[in-house]
Amino acid sequence: MKLSIKNLALATVSLLLLAACADEQDDKGGGSEFQVPVTYYKLDNGLKVILSKDTTSPTAIVAVYYNIGFRIEPKDRTGFAHLFEHMMFQGSDNLGKMEFIKLVQQNGGILNGSTRFDFTNYFEIVPSHKLETMLWAEADRMRGLNITQENLTNQQGVVKNEVKVNVLNQPYGGFPWLDMPQYANENWYNAHNFYGDLEDLDAANLEDVASFFKTYYAPNNAAIAVVGDFDETEAKAWIEQYFGDIPAAEQPPQPDISEPRQEEQKEFVKNDSLANKPAIALAYHMPERNSDEYYAMGLLDQILVQGDNSLLVQKLENELGYTSNVSGGINYLGNMFNYKGPMLWMFNLTYDNETTRDDIVTAVDGVMGELKESLTQEMLDRAIVKIRSQLYDNLGGSFGLGRADLLCSFALFDDDPARINTLESEFREIDLETVKRTIDEYLRVGNRTILVTNPLLAENTTTD
Incomplete structure (x- = not known):
């Protein structure tokens, strides 16, 4: 999956019903009264669950966000958080290499993943009657990723090629989204090359991958949102069934990511x-x-x-x-x-x-x-x-x-x-x-x- 530099929240299809609802309330003099439905709870293993029903279209979104972005990836492993995003599509306990992608597409859906400063996310948009299938698939790779040297070597090559195509061989390739944080910030966590130095990408090994997965891809370090046309009782039951027994993991102390006050230009x-x-x-x-x-x-x-x-x-x-x-x-x-x-x-x-x-x-x-x-x-x-x-x-x-x-x-x-x-x-x-x-x-x-x-x-x- 390609590291997206676009905002996933940018609208490509505007559902004007939301604005219309708010405008109607404004016309009545009461201001915007539209409220996003939010049901929020946590599983016993710490997974944060958010349900938000919207029957505008017969679709459902499953979005899984892990509380690990490239800001706090390991030192001397720049680009590792993004590399790991690619690894999440290489197979799991019950789905082989690339079968996750095929499962979504063959059921009429679309999917993607991206790595950001403070999270890595994965999402699927599918016809609403395929919601259970997507919950099962996301739980399957949270439970057990297929970590092999073949997959790691393959994805190291893919990411290195992505860096070359998107940054090194493009005019203004990293300008300014990749370049500026490295110049403006002082703290390494905010100022390193998060797309990855080629030497650092080569240095990643299976032990790094296994440790990273066990630590950061645990349910107590994640949130899952289900948005769309679904039955809330059913969704809760499926989430408990597929995610409920995935074990939590001890989380390391968060590093200091603060920036000093800049005094001079x-x-x-x-x-x-x-x-x-x-x-x-x-x-x-x-x-x-x-x-x-x-x-x-x-x-x-x-x-x-x-x-x-x-x-x-x-x-x-x-x-x-x-x-x-x-x-x-x-x-x-x-x-x-x-x-x-x-x-x-x-x-x-x-x-x-x-x-x-x-x-x-x-x-x-x-x-x-x-x-x-x-x-x-x-x-x-x-x-x-x-x-x-x-x-x-x-x-x-x-x-x-x-x-x-x-x-x-x-x-x-x-x-x-x-x-x-x-x-x-x-x-x-x-x-x-x-x-x-x-x-x-x-x-x-x-x-x-x-x-x-x-x-x-x-x-x-x-x-x-």
């Missing part, structure tokens, strides 16, 4: 022999997750880079014409909710060779310098509308996959998947003073890292 230039235009990314360390400032940064993200009316898009694209592709956000490998540790707010763009790095940074500094004084309640209100729209798209997208993503993330990180129903109100509680305080602390120059791609294919390239 950092800047780096990376040569790219395949790029023909310069590119720049600017990153700022995020506030602590779930703090008032964290929600304020979510609003500032909407104001600064999300959508055609955002301030940096207006300045850099429409007014100055430096670029046509300002993009950015919180957590390039997901969304602002599905991570646990330190994170960056970042934006990036490519620009013509006639434009300089100083032109870009000067324009950005102008926007940032005026932001605090120009900020109004009306701007915050518009940002909340945009966040609300995005949230409903995420909840309904891909037959409910975005909903499953948030439910599992909140179960793993907060032990509270019902948080999904309080997000909008959390943003609404943020006032102007909180946002201005957040600007002062988190959008200061000293909290910023700049990464410039130097395009070696471009003629007359200069490095500023």
Whole structure:
């Protein structure tokens, strides 16, 4: 399975019923009353279970999230969490090599897996009458993975080739999603090459794989969400039947993943022999997750880079014409909710060779310098509308996959998947003073890292 750099929660199929329900309540003057159904409990072995019924379509999603991402993978084994994601498709006690994939596809479903900062996830979307089959299959590989040297060697080659194709042999291959965390962060857990150094991938052995599986792929380190059209009593019985007797495992102490406060701006230039235009990314360390400032940064993200009316898009694209592709956000490998540790707010763009790095940074500094004084309640209100729209798209997208993503993330990180129903109100509680305080602390120059791609294919390239 390919390491996805897209957000699984992004909607590809918007179920507008969700937004319609909320809009109907707004018209009545009561605000958004739509609530995601959440039934949350734990099995005796520690597995966190979230059920969320939605009869909009005759489909069901099974999503299994393990509380292990590449942030805390073993040192000298960079890329190991992602390598292990591939191993999970190589067979289990009752399903041979690639038979899991065939089982899903032959039953009319789709599936995927991905590795993120703080979790590795697997999901299947199937016709609802195949729910039991998918629960059995997921339990089968949680219970016992087929760990062989042949499978390991094969997947080491697959992942190494993926690194070469997606990063090493692509213009802007790791820019900025893979590169920036390595430059902006100080703590190894946040700053290493999580896609994997080729030497580290070669160094993985069967003992590493067996230990990793036994430790991190245990039920007490996982959450499972079932979203869609199903009978809750039946689903509970199946989950108990197939997952209930899988033994728990002792979990090691969590490493310190904190980042020190950045006091001075950092800047780096990376040569790219395949790029023909310069590119720049600017990153700022995020506030602590779930703090008032964290929600304020979510609003500032909407104001600064999300959508055609955002301030940096207006300045850099429409007014100055430096670029046509300002993009950015919180957590390039997901969304602002599905991570646990330190994170960056970042934006990036490519620009013509006639434009300089100083032109870009000067324009950005102008926007940032005026932001605090120009900020109004009306701007915050518009940002909340945009966040609300995005949230409903995420909840309904891909037959409910975005909903499953948030439910599992909140179960793993907060032990509270019902948080999904309080997000909008959390943003609404943020006032102007909180946002201005957040600007002062988190959008200061000293909290910023700049990464410039130097395009070696471009003629007359200069490095500023």
